[in-house]
Amino acid sequence: MSTIIDVQNIQKTFGRVDALKEATFGVEKGETFGLLGPSGAGKTTLIQLLTNQLKPTAGKIEIWGQSIKELNKKIFRQSFGVLSDNSGLYTRLSVYDNLKLFCDLYGIPHKRIHEVLEIVQLGKEKNKIASKLSRGMKQRVLLARTILHKPTLLFLDEPTSALDPVNTSHVHEGLKELTKQGTTIFLTTHDMTEAETMCDRVAFLHEGCIQLLDTPTHLKHQFTNRSVSLTCTDGRVITHEYAENQARKIYETMQQEDIIAIHSNEPSLGDIFVQVTGRKLV
Amino acid sequence: MKTSINRMQAIFIKDFKDVMKNMFISSSLLMPIILAFMYSRLDDVSIDLIYLIVNLSFVAVAFLIQCSMIAEEKEKNTLRSLMLSPASVFEILAGKSALTFLMTGVTIVVSIKLMDYVPGNSLIVIVAILISTLFYIILGTLFGLITKSVMEASVMSMPFMVIFGFASLFENIAASYKVSYLIDYLPNMQLIEIARMDEVGTTFLEVIPNLLIILAWIAAAAVVTVSVFKKKEMND
Numbered sequence: 001m002s003t004i005i006d007v008q009n010i011q012k013t014f015g016r017v018d019a020l021k022e023a024t025f026g027v028e029k030g031e032t033f034g035l036l037g038p039s040g041a042g043k044t045t046l047i048q049l050l051t052n053q054l055k056p057t058a059g060k061i062e063i064w065g066q067s068i069k070e071l072n073k074k075i076f077r078q079s080f081g082v083l084s085d086n087s088g089l090y091t092r093l094s095v096y097d098n099l100k101l102f103c104d105l106y107g108i109p110h111k112r113i114h115e116v117l118e119i120v121q122l123g124k125e126k127n128k129i130a131s132k133l134s135r136g137m138k139q140r141v142l143l144a145r146t147i148l149h150k151p152t153l154l155f156l157d158e159p160t161s162a163l164d165p166v167n168t169s170h171v172h173e174g175l176k177e178l179t180k181q182g183t184t185i186f187l188t189t190h191d192m193t194e195a196e197t198m199c200d201r202v203a204f205l206h207e208g209c210i211q212l213l214d215t216p217t218h219l220k221h222q223f224t225n226r227s228v229s230l231t232c233t234d235g236r237v238i239t240h241e242y243a244e245n246q247a248r249k250i251y252e253t254m255q256q257e258d259i260i261a262i263h264s265n266e267p268s269l270g271d272i273f274v275q276v277t278g279r280k281l282v
Numbered sequence: 283m284k285t286s287i288n289r290m291q292a293i294f295i296k297d298f299k300d301v302m303k304n305m306f307i308s309s310s311l312l313m314p315i316i317l318a319f320m321y322s323r324l325d326d327v328s329i330d331l332i333y334l335i336v337n338l339s340f341v342a343v344a345f346l347i348q349c350s351m352i353a354e355e356k357e358k359n360t361l362r363s364l365m366l367s368p369a370s371v372f373e374i375l376a377g378k379s380a381l382t383f384l385m386t387g388v389t390i391v392v393s394i395k396l397m398d399y400v401p402g403n404s405l406i407v408i409v410a411i412l413i414s415t416l417f418y419i420i421l422g423t424l425f426g427l428i429t430k431s432v433m434e435a436s437v438m439s440m441p442f443m444v445i446f447g448f449a450s451l452f453e454n455i456a457a458s459y460k461v462s463y464l465i466d467y468l469p470n471m472q473l474i475e476i477a478r479m480d481e482v483g484t485t486f487l488e489v490i491p492n493l494l495i496i497l498a499w500i501a502a503a504a505v506v507t508v509s510v511f512k513k514k515e516m517n518d
Contacts, residue, residue: 051366053515074368082366088359090296092303097296104292105367145363 002029003065004153004184005050010059012045019045021208023059032175032185034199036192036273041205043188044084047155050186051082063153078106081151085158087142091131095122095141098130099148106149116144119174136167143174147183154178156187160194172198192270202269206277220266223275230254231261239265289369293377297351301381306432307347311389314339318393329481330474332399334448336390336411337470341447344386344418345425346439351378352426353435365515371508379419386415402480406489410476413496417469418446420503427510446470469496 005027012020020042027033037043048054050061052068061068063076089098099113117123120140130138143159156175160168175198179185189195195202196216203213212219226242230253238257240249253259267275301307318335321327355361355378364374390411401407421442429435446468465471472492479489 053366074370077366077368084362086359087363090300090360091358092300093296097299101292101296102363102367105289105364105369107288107368 003027004029004063005033005186006060006062006065007050008060008062010046010049010061011057012042012049012054013057018208020049020056023205023208023210025203025210025213027184027186029184030179030182031200032179032187032198034195034202035186035188035205036190036195036202036269037188037205038190038279042208043205044157046205047082047084047157047186047188051080051155052076078149079151080153080155081146081149082155083142083146083157083159084155085161087146089130089138089141089145092129094127094129095133096126098141099145102145102148108149112148113144116148119147119177120144121170121173134167136163136170139163139167140170140174143171147174147178150181150183152183154183154185156185158189158191159187160189160191168194192268192273195269204273204276206273206279211276212272216269219269219272223272224264224266227265229263229265230257230259231263233258233260286370286373289373290377290380293364293369293374294380297378297381301347301351301385306350310342310347311385313342314389314393315396318396322396322398327397327399329477332394332397333474333477334451335393335397337447337473339386339389339393340414340418340470341443343389344382344415345422345443345446346436347385348379348382348419348422349425349429349435349439350432351382352423353429353432356426356429357431361514371511371515375423375507375511379423382419382422383415386418390415401477402483403486406476406480406484406486410473410489410493410496413493413500414469414473417496417500417503420500420507421446424503424507424510427507427514467495469499472496 003026005025007023007025010020010023011018023042023046025033035043035046045054049056050063050068052071052073063071064079068076090101095117096113099116100110103110103112113126114123117126120143122137122140122144125133125137130141133141139159146154146156159175160171163171172194175185185198187194187198199216201213201215202219204211214222226246227239228246228250229237229239230250231237236257238253240246240253243249250262254262314335317338321331321335324331352361355364369377422439425435425439425442429438447470466475472495476484476489476492479492
Protein backbone atom coordinates (compact mmCIF):
# COMPACT_ATOMS: atom_id res chain seq x y z
CA MET A 1 0.00 0.00 0.00
CA SER A 2 1.17 3.57 -0.63
CA THR A 3 0.55 6.55 1.59
CA ILE A 4 -2.00 8.99 0.17
CA ILE A 5 -2.13 11.42 3.07
CA ASP A 6 0.90 12.10 5.23
CA VAL A 7 0.37 14.47 8.15
CA GLN A 8 3.34 15.47 10.28
CA ASN A 9 3.00 17.44 13.54
CA ILE A 10 0.14 19.50 12.24
CA GLN A 11 -1.15 22.34 14.42
CA LYS A 12 -3.92 24.88 13.97
CA THR A 13 -4.64 27.87 16.14
CA PHE A 14 -7.55 30.29 15.84
CA GLY A 15 -6.57 33.40 17.77
CA ARG A 16 -5.74 32.03 21.21
CA VAL A 17 -7.65 28.79 20.74
CA ASP A 18 -5.68 25.66 19.84
CA ALA A 19 -8.12 23.80 17.59
CA LEU A 20 -5.49 21.21 16.75
CA LYS A 21 -2.49 20.81 19.05
CA GLU A 22 -0.64 17.92 17.42
CA ALA A 23 -1.59 15.37 14.83
CA THR A 24 0.68 12.96 13.03
CA PHE A 25 -0.69 10.12 10.93
CA GLY A 26 -0.83 8.63 7.46
CA VAL A 27 -3.67 7.31 5.36
CA GLU A 28 -2.97 4.42 3.00
CA LYS A 29 -4.35 4.08 -0.49
CA GLY A 30 -7.72 2.31 -0.61
CA GLU A 31 -8.34 2.26 3.14
CA THR A 32 -11.19 3.79 5.09
CA PHE A 33 -9.62 5.84 7.83
CA GLY A 34 -11.84 6.94 10.71
CA LEU A 35 -11.20 9.97 12.86
CA LEU A 36 -13.17 9.64 16.07
CA GLY A 37 -13.76 12.33 18.57
CA PRO A 38 -16.45 14.26 20.40
CA SER A 39 -17.85 17.54 19.06
CA GLY A 40 -15.20 20.25 19.24
CA ALA A 41 -12.30 17.80 19.18
CA GLY A 42 -10.91 19.30 15.96
CA LYS A 43 -12.25 16.81 13.40
CA THR A 44 -13.75 19.38 11.02
CA THR A 45 -10.66 21.58 11.36
CA LEU A 46 -8.51 18.64 10.33
CA ILE A 47 -10.67 17.93 7.26
CA GLN A 48 -10.50 21.60 6.29
CA LEU A 49 -6.72 21.49 6.60
CA LEU A 50 -6.52 18.36 4.48
CA THR A 51 -8.72 19.87 1.77
CA ASN A 52 -6.76 23.13 1.69
CA GLN A 53 -9.61 25.20 3.11
CA LEU A 54 -7.41 26.18 6.04
CA LYS A 55 -3.70 26.81 6.36
CA PRO A 56 -1.93 25.01 9.22
CA THR A 57 -0.25 27.10 11.91
CA ALA A 58 2.60 24.55 11.96
CA GLY A 59 3.42 21.15 10.56
CA LYS A 60 3.38 19.51 7.16
CA ILE A 61 0.67 17.91 5.02
CA GLU A 62 1.51 15.83 1.97
CA ILE A 63 -1.12 14.45 -0.39
CA TRP A 64 0.02 11.96 -3.03
CA GLY A 65 3.59 12.62 -1.93
CA GLN A 66 3.40 16.34 -2.62
CA SER A 67 3.10 19.21 -0.19
CA ILE A 68 -0.49 20.45 -0.14
CA LYS A 69 0.79 24.00 -0.68
CA GLU A 70 2.35 23.01 -4.00
CA LEU A 71 -0.54 20.94 -5.35
CA ASN A 72 -2.26 22.33 -8.43
CA LYS A 73 -5.60 23.55 -7.08
CA LYS A 74 -7.66 22.47 -10.08
CA ILE A 75 -6.12 19.00 -10.35
CA PHE A 76 -6.38 18.50 -6.58
CA ARG A 77 -10.08 19.47 -6.60
CA GLN A 78 -10.74 17.08 -9.50
CA SER A 79 -9.35 14.25 -7.41
CA PHE A 80 -11.06 14.65 -4.05
CA GLY A 81 -14.61 14.93 -2.81
CA VAL A 82 -15.84 16.52 0.42
CA LEU A 83 -19.11 15.88 2.19
CA SER A 84 -19.54 17.88 5.36
CA ASP A 85 -22.51 18.21 7.65
CA ASN A 86 -23.08 21.73 6.34
CA SER A 87 -22.99 20.92 2.63
CA GLY A 88 -26.11 22.20 0.89
CA LEU A 89 -28.32 21.65 -2.14
CA TYR A 90 -30.12 24.09 -4.43
CA THR A 91 -33.52 23.56 -2.90
CA ARG A 92 -35.60 24.95 -5.80
CA LEU A 93 -33.92 22.65 -8.31
CA SER A 94 -34.51 18.96 -8.94
CA VAL A 95 -32.10 16.28 -7.80
CA TYR A 96 -31.05 15.85 -11.44
CA ASP A 97 -30.37 19.58 -11.95
CA ASN A 98 -28.36 19.73 -8.73
CA LEU A 99 -26.13 16.94 -9.99
CA LYS A 100 -26.04 18.23 -13.56
CA LEU A 101 -24.41 21.48 -12.42
CA PHE A 102 -21.55 19.59 -10.82
CA CYS A 103 -21.21 17.25 -13.81
CA ASP A 104 -20.62 20.36 -15.92
CA LEU A 105 -18.24 21.92 -13.39
CA TYR A 106 -16.15 18.73 -13.31
CA GLY A 107 -16.50 18.17 -17.06
CA ILE A 108 -18.09 14.71 -16.84
CA PRO A 109 -20.91 13.25 -18.96
CA HIS A 110 -24.48 13.49 -17.62
CA LYS A 111 -25.00 9.71 -17.77
CA ARG A 112 -22.89 9.51 -14.62
CA ILE A 113 -25.85 11.08 -12.74
CA HIS A 114 -27.84 7.87 -13.16
CA GLU A 115 -24.91 5.78 -11.95
CA VAL A 116 -24.42 7.76 -8.73
CA LEU A 117 -28.15 7.89 -8.03
CA GLU A 118 -28.20 4.10 -8.26
CA ILE A 119 -25.28 3.88 -5.80
CA VAL A 120 -27.20 5.95 -3.22
CA GLN A 121 -30.47 4.19 -4.17
CA LEU A 122 -32.26 7.33 -5.30
CA GLY A 123 -32.73 6.50 -8.98
CA LYS A 124 -36.49 7.03 -8.77
CA GLU A 125 -36.18 10.45 -7.10
CA LYS A 126 -34.14 12.22 -9.78
CA ASN A 127 -36.95 14.57 -10.81
CA LYS A 128 -37.97 15.46 -7.28
CA ILE A 129 -37.35 19.04 -6.13
CA ALA A 130 -34.60 19.03 -3.50
CA SER A 131 -36.72 20.89 -0.93
CA LYS A 132 -39.28 18.05 -1.02
CA LEU A 133 -36.73 15.42 0.00
CA SER A 134 -36.36 14.05 3.51
CA ARG A 135 -33.19 14.89 5.39
CA GLY A 136 -31.83 11.42 4.81
CA MET A 137 -32.51 11.64 1.09
CA LYS A 138 -30.84 15.06 0.91
CA GLN A 139 -27.76 13.60 2.57
CA ARG A 140 -27.73 10.79 0.02
CA VAL A 141 -28.01 13.30 -2.84
CA LEU A 142 -25.06 15.16 -1.32
CA LEU A 143 -23.12 11.91 -1.21
CA ALA A 144 -24.05 11.30 -4.85
CA ARG A 145 -22.79 14.79 -5.70
CA THR A 146 -19.56 14.18 -3.76
CA ILE A 147 -18.76 10.99 -5.70
CA LEU A 148 -19.98 12.27 -9.08
CA HIS A 149 -16.47 12.86 -10.42
CA LYS A 150 -15.15 9.51 -9.10
CA PRO A 151 -12.76 11.06 -6.58
CA THR A 152 -9.87 8.87 -5.55
CA LEU A 153 -9.91 10.49 -2.13
CA LEU A 154 -13.10 11.16 -0.22
CA PHE A 155 -13.45 13.29 2.90
CA LEU A 156 -16.64 12.66 4.83
CA ASP A 157 -17.37 14.82 7.85
CA GLU A 158 -19.97 12.99 9.94
CA PRO A 159 -21.88 11.81 6.87
CA THR A 160 -24.60 10.00 8.80
CA SER A 161 -25.10 12.34 11.74
CA ALA A 162 -28.82 12.78 12.38
CA LEU A 163 -29.81 10.11 9.84
CA ASP A 164 -32.18 7.27 10.71
CA PRO A 165 -30.82 3.69 10.63
CA VAL A 166 -32.31 2.96 7.19
CA ASN A 167 -30.71 6.01 5.56
CA THR A 168 -27.47 5.36 7.44
CA SER A 169 -27.44 1.86 6.04
CA HIS A 170 -28.02 3.19 2.49
CA VAL A 171 -25.09 5.60 2.90
CA HIS A 172 -22.86 2.84 4.28
CA GLU A 173 -23.72 0.55 1.40
CA GLY A 174 -22.83 3.33 -1.03
CA LEU A 175 -19.50 3.89 0.71
CA LYS A 176 -18.65 0.19 0.72
CA GLU A 177 -19.32 0.14 -3.01
CA LEU A 178 -16.79 2.98 -3.40
CA THR A 179 -14.10 1.27 -1.34
CA LYS A 180 -14.52 -1.79 -3.56
CA GLN A 181 -13.66 0.51 -6.47
CA GLY A 182 -10.47 1.60 -4.69
CA THR A 183 -11.55 4.96 -3.26
CA THR A 184 -9.67 6.09 -0.16
CA ILE A 185 -12.05 7.40 2.49
CA PHE A 186 -11.23 9.75 5.34
CA LEU A 187 -14.21 9.69 7.65
CA THR A 188 -14.91 11.64 10.81
CA THR A 189 -17.58 10.40 13.15
CA HIS A 190 -18.62 10.10 16.75
CA ASP A 191 -20.70 7.04 15.93
CA MET A 192 -18.76 4.03 17.21
CA THR A 193 -20.84 1.50 15.30
CA GLU A 194 -20.14 3.38 12.08
CA ALA A 195 -16.42 3.41 12.88
CA GLU A 196 -16.36 -0.30 13.64
CA THR A 197 -18.28 -1.34 10.55
CA MET A 198 -16.74 1.08 8.05
CA CYS A 199 -13.15 1.79 9.07
CA ASP A 200 -9.97 -0.18 8.45
CA ARG A 201 -8.14 2.00 10.95
CA VAL A 202 -9.31 4.56 13.47
CA ALA A 203 -7.64 7.46 15.27
CA PHE A 204 -8.97 8.96 18.48
CA LEU A 205 -8.84 12.74 18.45
CA HIS A 206 -9.28 14.40 21.80
CA GLU A 207 -8.66 18.05 22.70
CA GLY A 208 -6.74 18.58 19.48
CA CYS A 209 -4.40 15.60 19.87
CA ILE A 210 -4.40 12.12 18.39
CA GLN A 211 -4.48 9.77 21.37
CA LEU A 212 -4.59 6.35 19.69
CA LEU A 213 -4.35 4.97 16.17
CA ASP A 214 -4.88 1.37 15.11
CA THR A 215 -7.35 -1.05 13.55
CA PRO A 216 -10.60 -1.47 15.53
CA THR A 217 -9.75 -5.16 16.10
CA HIS A 218 -6.28 -4.42 17.50
CA LEU A 219 -7.63 -1.70 19.74
CA LYS A 220 -10.27 -4.01 21.13
CA HIS A 221 -7.70 -6.74 21.76
CA GLN A 222 -5.39 -4.24 23.36
CA PHE A 223 -8.03 -3.02 25.79
CA THR A 224 -9.95 -6.25 26.45
CA ASN A 225 -10.01 -7.72 29.96
CA ARG A 226 -10.43 -11.14 28.28
CA SER A 227 -13.50 -12.07 30.34
CA VAL A 228 -16.19 -14.25 28.79
CA SER A 229 -19.94 -14.11 29.52
CA LEU A 230 -22.32 -17.01 29.16
CA THR A 231 -26.05 -16.31 28.90
CA CYS A 232 -28.38 -18.97 30.27
CA THR A 233 -31.86 -19.76 28.92
CA ASP A 234 -33.37 -18.31 32.13
CA GLY A 235 -31.67 -14.97 31.40
CA ARG A 236 -28.83 -15.22 33.90
CA VAL A 237 -25.40 -14.08 32.71
CA ILE A 238 -22.36 -15.85 34.13
CA THR A 239 -19.10 -14.01 33.61
CA HIS A 240 -15.68 -15.65 33.83
CA GLU A 241 -12.86 -13.21 34.41
CA TYR A 242 -9.54 -14.01 32.77
CA ALA A 243 -7.61 -16.69 34.63
CA GLU A 244 -5.23 -19.49 33.70
CA ASN A 245 -7.96 -22.13 33.96
CA GLN A 246 -10.60 -19.97 32.24
CA ALA A 247 -11.30 -22.50 29.48
CA ARG A 248 -11.99 -25.27 31.98
CA LYS A 249 -14.34 -23.05 34.00
CA ILE A 250 -16.28 -22.12 30.87
CA TYR A 251 -16.51 -25.78 29.92
CA GLU A 252 -17.85 -26.68 33.38
CA THR A 253 -20.46 -23.93 33.24
CA MET A 254 -21.57 -25.13 29.82
CA GLN A 255 -22.02 -28.64 31.22
CA GLN A 256 -23.93 -27.46 34.29
CA GLU A 257 -26.15 -24.78 32.76
CA ASP A 258 -28.44 -24.50 29.77
CA ILE A 259 -26.46 -21.96 27.72
CA ILE A 260 -27.87 -20.03 24.75
CA ALA A 261 -25.05 -17.56 24.07
CA ILE A 262 -21.34 -17.07 24.75
CA HIS A 263 -19.70 -13.67 24.36
CA SER A 264 -16.15 -12.47 24.72
CA ASN A 265 -16.32 -9.17 26.57
CA GLU A 266 -14.32 -6.97 24.22
CA PRO A 267 -14.74 -3.29 24.90
CA SER A 268 -16.49 -1.20 22.27
CA LEU A 269 -14.53 1.63 20.67
CA GLY A 270 -16.67 3.95 22.80
CA ASP A 271 -15.50 2.19 25.98
CA ILE A 272 -11.88 2.47 24.83
CA PHE A 273 -12.33 6.16 24.07
CA VAL A 274 -13.69 6.79 27.56
CA GLN A 275 -10.84 4.76 29.06
CA VAL A 276 -8.19 6.71 27.13
CA THR A 277 -9.59 10.21 27.32
CA GLY A 278 -11.76 10.11 30.40
CA ARG A 279 -14.75 11.53 28.54
CA LYS A 280 -17.61 10.25 26.45
CA LEU A 281 -18.03 10.67 22.71
CA VAL A 282 -20.97 13.06 22.47
CA MET B 283 -10.73 28.14 -22.28
CA LYS B 284 -13.52 25.91 -23.62
CA THR B 285 -13.89 24.22 -20.26
CA SER B 286 -13.96 27.54 -18.52
CA ILE B 287 -16.88 28.72 -20.69
CA ASN B 288 -18.69 25.46 -19.99
CA ARG B 289 -18.37 26.03 -16.26
CA MET B 290 -19.63 29.62 -16.48
CA GLN B 291 -22.49 28.45 -18.67
CA ALA B 292 -23.36 25.70 -16.18
CA ILE B 293 -23.57 28.23 -13.34
CA PHE B 294 -25.60 30.58 -15.56
CA ILE B 295 -28.13 27.86 -16.49
CA LYS B 296 -28.43 26.74 -12.87
CA ASP B 297 -29.07 30.33 -11.76
CA PHE B 298 -31.59 30.84 -14.54
CA LYS B 299 -33.62 27.79 -13.46
CA ASP B 300 -33.36 28.85 -9.85
CA VAL B 301 -34.39 32.46 -10.51
CA MET B 302 -37.48 31.35 -12.48
CA LYS B 303 -38.84 29.88 -9.24
CA ASN B 304 -37.83 32.78 -7.01
CA MET B 305 -40.67 35.25 -6.31
CA PHE B 306 -38.40 37.79 -4.61
CA ILE B 307 -36.31 38.14 -7.75
CA SER B 308 -39.34 38.35 -10.07
CA SER B 309 -40.81 41.19 -8.00
CA SER B 310 -37.46 43.05 -7.88
CA LEU B 311 -37.30 42.80 -11.66
CA LEU B 312 -40.77 44.23 -12.12
CA MET B 313 -40.40 47.20 -9.74
CA PRO B 314 -38.42 49.53 -12.10
CA ILE B 315 -40.59 48.51 -15.06
CA ILE B 316 -43.82 49.31 -13.19
CA LEU B 317 -42.43 52.70 -12.11
CA ALA B 318 -41.27 53.40 -15.68
CA PHE B 319 -44.76 52.60 -16.94
CA MET B 320 -46.30 54.97 -14.36
CA TYR B 321 -43.87 57.81 -15.20
CA SER B 322 -44.47 57.29 -18.92
CA ARG B 323 -48.03 58.58 -18.35
CA LEU B 324 -46.60 62.01 -17.36
CA ASP B 325 -46.59 64.76 -19.98
CA ASP B 326 -42.94 65.60 -19.54
CA VAL B 327 -40.41 63.00 -18.44
CA SER B 328 -37.17 64.74 -17.53
CA ILE B 329 -33.72 63.20 -18.03
CA ASP B 330 -33.29 63.11 -14.23
CA LEU B 331 -36.49 61.09 -13.89
CA ILE B 332 -35.40 58.64 -16.60
CA TYR B 333 -32.07 58.10 -14.87
CA LEU B 334 -33.77 57.74 -11.53
CA ILE B 335 -35.43 54.64 -13.02
CA VAL B 336 -32.15 53.52 -14.60
CA ASN B 337 -30.38 53.88 -11.25
CA LEU B 338 -33.28 52.11 -9.54
CA SER B 339 -32.77 49.21 -11.99
CA PHE B 340 -29.12 49.16 -10.98
CA VAL B 341 -29.82 48.96 -7.26
CA ALA B 342 -32.93 46.73 -7.41
CA VAL B 343 -31.67 44.33 -10.07
CA ALA B 344 -27.91 44.49 -10.59
CA PHE B 345 -27.07 45.13 -6.94
CA LEU B 346 -29.87 43.58 -4.87
CA ILE B 347 -30.50 40.47 -6.98
CA GLN B 348 -26.79 39.71 -7.28
CA CYS B 349 -26.37 40.33 -3.56
CA SER B 350 -29.27 38.01 -2.62
CA MET B 351 -28.18 35.30 -5.05
CA ILE B 352 -24.70 35.19 -3.50
CA ALA B 353 -26.04 35.52 0.06
CA GLU B 354 -28.47 32.66 -0.58
CA GLU B 355 -25.62 30.48 -1.84
CA LYS B 356 -23.83 31.20 1.43
CA GLU B 357 -26.93 30.68 3.55
CA LYS B 358 -27.62 27.30 1.95
CA ASN B 359 -23.94 26.27 2.03
CA THR B 360 -23.81 25.79 -1.73
CA LEU B 361 -21.14 28.43 -2.34
CA ARG B 362 -18.61 26.31 -0.44
CA SER B 363 -19.30 23.41 -2.84
CA LEU B 364 -18.71 25.70 -5.81
CA MET B 365 -15.49 26.93 -4.21
CA LEU B 366 -14.32 23.32 -3.71
CA SER B 367 -15.07 22.42 -7.32
CA PRO B 368 -12.47 22.94 -10.09
CA ALA B 369 -14.20 26.21 -11.06
CA SER B 370 -11.94 29.24 -10.60
CA VAL B 371 -12.85 32.49 -8.82
CA PHE B 372 -13.41 34.13 -12.20
CA GLU B 373 -15.57 31.29 -13.53
CA ILE B 374 -17.80 31.30 -10.44
CA LEU B 375 -18.18 35.08 -10.27
CA ALA B 376 -18.60 35.54 -14.03
CA GLY B 377 -21.11 32.69 -14.21
CA LYS B 378 -23.08 34.13 -11.34
CA SER B 379 -22.96 37.66 -12.74
CA ALA B 380 -23.98 36.81 -16.31
CA LEU B 381 -27.64 36.30 -15.47
CA THR B 382 -27.83 39.47 -13.37
CA PHE B 383 -26.18 41.36 -16.21
CA LEU B 384 -28.79 40.08 -18.64
CA MET B 385 -31.70 40.82 -16.28
CA THR B 386 -30.42 44.35 -15.65
CA GLY B 387 -30.06 44.96 -19.38
CA VAL B 388 -33.59 43.77 -20.12
CA THR B 389 -35.07 45.84 -17.26
CA ILE B 390 -33.29 49.00 -18.39
CA VAL B 391 -34.16 48.54 -22.07
CA VAL B 392 -37.85 47.90 -21.26
CA SER B 393 -37.95 50.85 -18.84
CA ILE B 394 -36.39 53.40 -21.18
CA LYS B 395 -38.52 52.16 -24.08
CA LEU B 396 -41.62 52.68 -21.93
CA MET B 397 -40.48 56.26 -21.20
CA ASP B 398 -39.66 56.88 -24.89
CA TYR B 399 -36.09 57.83 -24.10
CA VAL B 400 -33.85 58.27 -27.13
CA PRO B 401 -30.25 59.23 -26.31
CA GLY B 402 -28.44 61.81 -28.41
CA ASN B 403 -25.41 59.56 -28.78
CA SER B 404 -26.44 55.95 -28.17
CA LEU B 405 -22.88 54.66 -28.00
CA ILE B 406 -21.97 56.97 -25.11
CA VAL B 407 -25.10 56.05 -23.16
CA ILE B 408 -24.75 52.30 -23.84
CA VAL B 409 -21.10 52.25 -22.75
CA ALA B 410 -21.92 54.28 -19.63
CA ILE B 411 -24.83 51.98 -18.72
CA LEU B 412 -22.82 48.82 -19.40
CA ILE B 413 -19.91 49.79 -17.17
CA SER B 414 -22.30 51.08 -14.48
CA THR B 415 -24.07 47.70 -14.54
CA LEU B 416 -20.73 46.03 -13.98
CA PHE B 417 -20.07 48.22 -10.94
CA TYR B 418 -23.41 47.41 -9.30
CA ILE B 419 -23.00 43.68 -9.95
CA ILE B 420 -19.56 43.72 -8.35
CA LEU B 421 -20.90 45.70 -5.41
CA GLY B 422 -23.79 43.23 -5.06
CA THR B 423 -21.34 40.33 -5.12
CA LEU B 424 -19.28 41.97 -2.40
CA PHE B 425 -22.30 42.50 -0.14
CA GLY B 426 -23.47 38.95 -0.81
CA LEU B 427 -20.08 37.64 0.25
CA ILE B 428 -19.76 39.63 3.46
CA THR B 429 -23.26 38.89 4.73
CA LYS B 430 -24.46 35.56 6.09
CA SER B 431 -28.04 35.41 4.85
CA VAL B 432 -30.45 36.95 2.36
CA MET B 433 -32.18 38.81 5.21
CA GLU B 434 -28.91 40.27 6.51
CA ALA B 435 -27.89 41.18 2.96
CA SER B 436 -31.17 43.04 2.37
CA VAL B 437 -30.88 45.02 5.59
CA MET B 438 -27.17 45.82 5.23
CA SER B 439 -27.53 46.93 1.64
CA MET B 440 -30.30 49.48 2.35
CA PRO B 441 -28.07 52.52 3.03
CA PHE B 442 -25.92 51.71 0.01
CA MET B 443 -29.00 51.35 -2.16
CA VAL B 444 -30.09 54.83 -1.10
CA ILE B 445 -26.64 56.34 -1.73
CA PHE B 446 -26.02 54.64 -5.07
CA GLY B 447 -29.60 54.63 -6.27
CA PHE B 448 -31.16 57.86 -5.13
CA ALA B 449 -28.26 60.27 -4.55
CA SER B 450 -29.65 62.53 -7.30
CA LEU B 451 -32.70 63.19 -5.10
CA PHE B 452 -30.47 64.59 -2.37
CA GLU B 453 -28.37 66.70 -4.72
CA ASN B 454 -30.03 69.99 -3.69
CA ILE B 455 -30.10 69.20 0.04
CA ALA B 456 -26.47 68.10 0.01
CA ALA B 457 -25.39 71.29 -1.77
CA SER B 458 -25.58 73.19 1.54
CA TYR B 459 -22.95 70.90 3.11
CA LYS B 460 -19.19 71.29 2.62
CA VAL B 461 -18.68 67.67 1.60
CA SER B 462 -21.44 67.80 -0.99
CA TYR B 463 -18.92 67.72 -3.83
CA LEU B 464 -18.18 64.08 -2.88
CA ILE B 465 -21.64 63.11 -4.11
CA ASP B 466 -20.61 64.20 -7.59
CA TYR B 467 -18.00 61.44 -7.64
CA LEU B 468 -20.53 58.66 -7.06
CA PRO B 469 -20.92 56.37 -10.11
CA ASN B 470 -24.67 57.04 -10.35
CA MET B 471 -24.06 60.80 -10.37
CA GLN B 472 -21.43 60.35 -13.06
CA LEU B 473 -23.97 58.46 -15.16
CA ILE B 474 -26.53 61.25 -14.73
CA GLU B 475 -23.86 63.78 -15.63
CA ILE B 476 -23.08 61.84 -18.82
CA ALA B 477 -26.81 61.71 -19.66
CA ARG B 478 -27.18 65.48 -19.08
CA MET B 479 -24.16 66.15 -21.28
CA ASP B 480 -25.54 63.80 -23.93
CA GLU B 481 -28.87 65.59 -23.88
CA VAL B 482 -27.27 68.90 -24.80
CA GLY B 483 -24.83 67.26 -27.20
CA THR B 484 -21.40 65.88 -26.38
CA THR B 485 -18.59 63.74 -27.77
CA PHE B 486 -17.08 60.50 -26.49
CA LEU B 487 -13.88 62.35 -25.63
CA GLU B 488 -15.73 64.76 -23.33
CA VAL B 489 -17.30 62.00 -21.24
CA ILE B 490 -14.08 60.01 -20.81
CA PRO B 491 -13.30 61.61 -17.38
CA ASN B 492 -16.76 60.58 -16.17
CA LEU B 493 -16.31 57.07 -17.52
CA LEU B 494 -12.90 56.86 -15.86
CA ILE B 495 -14.43 57.74 -12.51
CA ILE B 496 -16.95 54.90 -12.91
CA LEU B 497 -14.13 52.58 -13.98
CA ALA B 498 -12.15 53.57 -10.89
CA TRP B 499 -15.14 52.54 -8.74
CA ILE B 500 -15.25 49.23 -10.64
CA ALA B 501 -11.55 48.61 -10.11
CA ALA B 502 -11.78 49.36 -6.38
CA ALA B 503 -14.88 47.21 -5.91
CA ALA B 504 -13.37 44.35 -7.95
CA VAL B 505 -10.14 44.31 -5.93
CA VAL B 506 -12.07 44.19 -2.64
CA THR B 507 -14.54 41.57 -3.95
CA VAL B 508 -11.88 39.19 -5.27
CA SER B 509 -9.85 39.46 -2.08
CA VAL B 510 -12.96 38.82 0.04
CA PHE B 511 -13.83 35.82 -2.17
CA LYS B 512 -10.31 34.42 -1.81
CA LYS B 513 -10.50 34.92 1.94
CA LYS B 514 -13.85 33.09 2.04
CA GLU B 515 -12.30 30.25 0.02
CA MET B 516 -10.00 29.73 2.98
CA ASN B 517 -11.89 29.40 6.25
CA ASP B 518 -9.21 31.23 8.30
